Amino acid sequence: KQEVTQIPAALSVPEGENLVLNCSFTDSAIYNLQWFRQDPGKGLTSLLLIQSSQREQTSGRLNASLDKSSGRSTLYIAASQPGDSATYLCAVVYSGGGADGLTFGKGTHLIIQP
């Protein structure tokens, strides 16, 4: 069974710090990996999508990397702001057959202290 794990489960840092969120997946046969943001009681907002052939993607203060062979991805947030407070979810689409849906991690609950 494919598993996606995110570490840490929760993180609280002062405003302005750079931080790294980690994601690991058990099967390297992925089609792509996505990072989402979830605000309390809200839907999921796609942040970055990395195809299996790519190593990283950047959007503003966010940078996501992918190391498919080791089954890892990181989301780097530069110069964190209180508005970045949310739960960050990592999800993969496996290319090895079966469901074409996303397999999610449990998320990292991030709090940026003003």
Next chain:
Amino acid sequence: EPEVTQTPSHQVTQMGQEVILRCVPISNHLYFYWYRQILGQKVEFLVSFYNNEISEKSEIFDDQFSVERPDGSNFTLKIRSTKLEDSAMYFCASSVQGLDGYTFGSGTRLTVV
């Protein structure tokens, strides 16, 4: 910016009742999905739908669940006889070409009492 719209935002139903959750995907998207998130747990894939039929479903999506695209714009999830454990946030998503570029709705919180 185009949105996926879900209604209602919150529904309370009695155990054993049928519920229908509604979604309006983005108009030029061809792939449609339902996910659920039980409180405090992971978001879980339920079903994907393309070309008016189910393309994939998870083991969660048993005979109590069904999906339909009745009129070319709405995409519905029906739970025939709700159980307490069906209480969750249900998310609809759509994408243009499948496998990536998903847009999620804000979810319907289903509470079974």
